[in-house]
Amino acid sequence: MDLTLWQYQFRIIMLGDSTVGKSSLLKRYTEDLFLESINQTVGVDFYVHFLEVEPGVRVKLQFWDTAGQERFRSVTRSYYRNSVGGLLVFDMTNQASFDNIKEWHAEVCERVQPNKVLFVLVGQKSDREDQGERVVSLEEAQKLAGQLGVPYVEASAKTGHNVKDTFELLTRRVYQGLLSGEVELQDGWDGVKCAAPQVLQLQRADLAKPKKDPPKKCCP
Numbered sequence: 001m002d003l004t005l006w007q008y009q010f011r012i013i014m015l016g017d018s019t020v021g022k023s024s025l026l027k028r029y030t031e032d033l034f035l036e037s038i039n040q041t042v043g044v045d046f047y048v049h050f051l052e053v054e055p056g057v058r059v060k061l062q063f064w065d066t067a068g069q070e071r072f073r074s075v076t077r078s079y080y081r082n083s084v085g086g087l088l089v090f091d092m093t094n095q096a097s098f099d100n101i102k103e104w105h106a107e108v109c110e111r112v113q114p115n116k117v118l119f120v121l122v123g124q125k126s127d128r129e130d131q132g133e134r135v136v137s138l139e140e141a142q143k144l145a146g147q148l149g150v151p152y153v154e155a156s157a158k159t160g161h162n163v164k165d166t167f168e169l170l171t172r173r174v175y176q177g178l179l180s181g182e183v184e185l186q187d188g189w190d191g192v193k194c195a196a197p198q199v200l201q202l203q204r205a206d207l208a209k210p211k212k213d214p215p216k217k218c219c220p
C-alpha cells in the first residue's frame with residue numbers, strides 16, 4: 001500500500017489529565033513502542049498514521065497531543081478547533097482523572113461549537129488491574145460513557161491491549177459519521193479533509209505509469 005495516498009484526513013485530539021497515558025497510547029499505536037518514563041515536556045505533539053477503513057478508502061489520521069499544557073489547564077482553543085474526533089482518556093488507577101472527564105468533554109463541546117467532535121472514552125492502564133490498583137470500576141465507567149453517549153473501551157499502552165481497537169473504533173465512528181451526514185465537510189474547517197477528486201485521479205495515473213527503465217547494463 002502506498003501510504004502517501006489518502007482519500008480523507010481526520011484530525012484527532014487527545015484529551016484528559018496529565019499522566020493518564022495519552023502520549024503513550026499514541027506512541028504505542030503509531031510506533032508500537034512503550035516507554036516507562038516518557039518525556040513529558042519535549043514530547044512530540046503531532047503524530048500521523050494511515051488506516052484503510054474499507055477496501056480502497058485510506059484515511060490519514062493526524063493526531064494532536066498536548067505537550068504538558070493540560071497539567072496547567074492551559075490548553076488553548078486552537079488545540080480543539082478543527083478536530084473531528086477525540087479520545088477522552090482517564091487512568092483507571094486515578095479517580096481524579098476519571099472525575100475530570102466530564103469537564104474535558106464539556107470544554108471541548110463548548111469550544112468547537114458549532115462543530116461537533118465524536119468521542120471514545122478510554123480507561124487506560126488496564127495492565128495495573130492485575131496488581132489490584134484499579135479504583136474506577138467497569139460499571140462506573142460504562143455509566144459515564146452512557147451519559148455522554150460515547151463508546152467505552154479499556155486499554156493499556158504498556159501491554160498494547162486494545163490500543164489498535166481503540167483508535168480504529170474512533171476512526172470508523174468518524175467515517176460512519178461522514179457517510180451518514182452527521183459529520184459535514186465545511187469550508188474553513190479542517191477536522192476532515194477530503195483529497196480533491198482531480199488530485200486522486202492524478203495520483204492514480206502516476207502510479208499506473210511504468211516505473212523508470214532499469215539502469216542499462218554497461219556492457220555492449
Ligand SMILES: Nc1nc2c(ncn2[C@@H]2O[C@H](COP(=O)(O)OP(=O)(O)O)[C@@H](O)[C@H]2O)c(=O)[nH]1
Binds near residue numbers: 025039124
Ligand atoms: N502501567 C502503565 N503505565 C502507563 C501506561 N500508559 C502510560 N503509562 C505511564 O504513565 C506515565 C504517563 O504517561 P504519558 O503517556 O506521558 O501520559 P500523558 O501525560 O497523558 O501524555 C508514564 O510514566 C508512562 O510510562 C499503561 O498503559 N500502563
Ligand SMILES: [Mg+2]
Binds near residue numbers: 043068
Ligand atoms: Mg503527554
